[in-house]
Amino acid sequence: MKKKVVYGVVLLLTLISLPWLLSDFTRDEEDAATLFSHENSSYLSDYPAKQFINEPLQPVVEPQNLNSEKVSLGRRLFSDKRLSPSGDIACSSCHRLDDGGADRRLHPVKGDKSLGMINTLSVYNSANNFRWYWDGRATTLEAQVDESVTSLTELGARWNQLLPTLVSIPEYQAAFTRLYPSSGIQKDNVIDVIVEFERSLVTPGARFDRFLLGEVDALTSEEKNGYQLFKTYGCIACHQGGNVGGNMFQLFGVMANYFAGRKPLVEADQGRFNVTGNEDDRYRFRVPSLRNVALTAPYFHDGSVETLEQAVMVMASHQLGRPIPPDDARLIVLFLRSLSVQNSGDL
Numbered sequence: 001m002k003k004k005v006v007y008g009v010v011l012l013l014t015l016i017s018l019p020w021l022l023s024d025f026t027r028d029e030e031d032a033a034t035l036f037s038h039e040n041s042s043y044l045s046d047y048p049a050k051q052f053i054n055e056p057l058q059p060v061v062e063p064q065n066l067n068s069e070k071v072s073l074g075r076r077l078f079s080d081k082r083l084s085p086s087g088d089i090a091c092s093s094c095h096r097l098d099d100g101g102a103d104r105r106l107h108p109v110k111g112d113k114s115l116g117m118i119n120t121l122s123v124y125n126s127a128n129n130f131r132w133y134w135d136g137r138a139t140t141l142e143a144q145v146d147e148s149v150t151s152l153t154e155l156g157a158r159w160n161q162l163l164p165t166l167v168s169i170p171e172y173q174a175a176f177t178r179l180y181p182s183s184g185i186q187k188d189n190v191i192d193v194i195v196e197f198e199r200s201l202v203t204p205g206a207r208f209d210r211f212l213l214g215e216v217d218a219l220t221s222e223e224k225n226g227y228q229l230f231k232t233y234g235c236i237a238c239h240q241g242g243n244v245g246g247n248m249f250q251l252f253g254v255m256a257n258y259f260a261g262r263k264p265l266v267e268a269d270q271g272r273f274n275v276t277g278n279e280d281d282r283y284r285f286r287v288p289s290l291r292n293v294a295l296t297a298p299y300f301h302d303g304s305v306e307t308l309e310q311a312v313m314v315m316a317s318h319q320l321g322r323p324i325p326p327d328d329a330r331l332i333v334l335f336l337r338s339l340s341v342q343n344s345g346d347l
């Protein structure tokens, strides 16, 4: 008797919910159909067009669930010179938000006006890398921000001076108390808002991405040829994924020693060896992302090359072991330029 009632109730509930369940399925299918059809060329989603789903390069994906209040506080800190001991530089002095997220210098100018020994990396899309810095020594974004704040190569601040400075500025007091009512201005919270800001620094909408998203005319035929060459020469073996790099470590000089005959070598030239102490890791680097690469000359960890054309030639001879004819290199450079989002700072 009891069993029958239970069955009855279950049957009734199933019948009642059936139309709803079905309609939801149809809605999902419709969504998927619109995502992949791209009938409307101005439609941008995170999904590549059907024919590009298995491409080695993928479009930049908008970050989800960002806390906009943290992002804007992080942005203020990023550009505030009062955070540096000299009061002369901010993160944005070396990472120019209106220009590719780096500084276009051979070596960055530090707070004490001396020059750093390693080329500045872009902050754009860097949250999507798998490790941070040229040698990949930071394994979390939090560790990277901690280092960027304190390292003498970057902001060169000390937490025990920086935190009292922030406490003395009423707007920061108010903003941190609103976001973190029980803890306020603390090292972890400062790191947290800068991390959130870095996560927001993505550059979707490059012409190359619009092409992958189904807008076939977003690239010229020369740029499309350049992309083909980028694939057939094997650049994608190392520069791949949404960041066109940033997801593995590789030797700089697989086919020819880049450092031979160069004097003097500095610590930074040892690459990942500095992190692991393994002989195998000498001259090994995190493969850099090529997003916005046209905006971040000079190139390589040592800034040793001025133009993208030269960088492509060095890659061909040292990473692939085969020269690339100048016209092919030109086409690859045209493709690389299509990865830029101009005025990234406006995003």
Ligand code: HEC
Pocket: 078, 089, 090, 091, 092, 093, 094, 095, 108, 109, 110, 111, 116, 118, 119, 120, 121, 122, 123, 126, 127, 129, 131, 132, 133, 134, 135, 144, 145, 148, 149, 153, 154, 155, 194, 198
């Ligand atoms: C004096 C110039 C300078 C200042 C100021 C500076 N940076 Fe940097 N930044 C660099 C250099 C140089 C590198 C590369 C260092 C390395 O790999 O060893 C770098 C690397 C980074 C990276 C790593 C990107 C990646 O993909 O690996 C991030 C993110 C970053 N900085 C954020 C910041 C933040 C946040 C601040 C402020 C707290 C800051 N930087 C201040 C010069 C600077």
Ligand code: HEC
Pocket: 230, 233, 234, 235, 236, 237, 238, 239, 250, 251, 252, 254, 285, 286, 287, 288, 289, 290, 293, 296, 298, 299, 300, 301, 302, 308, 311, 312, 315, 316, 319, 320, 332
């Ligand atoms: C075996 C892996 C590998 C291959 C293949 C490879 N690269 Fe690289 N690429 C790297 C590494 C590692 C670096 C960083 C070198 C350094 O500065 O220490 C780099 C750096 C670059 C840079 C400079 C980026 C910057 O911000 O300074 C460009 C441009 C580049 N590669 C383009 C190419 C092109 C084009 C090809 C194909 C012709 C290619 N790469 C093939 C591993 C590779």
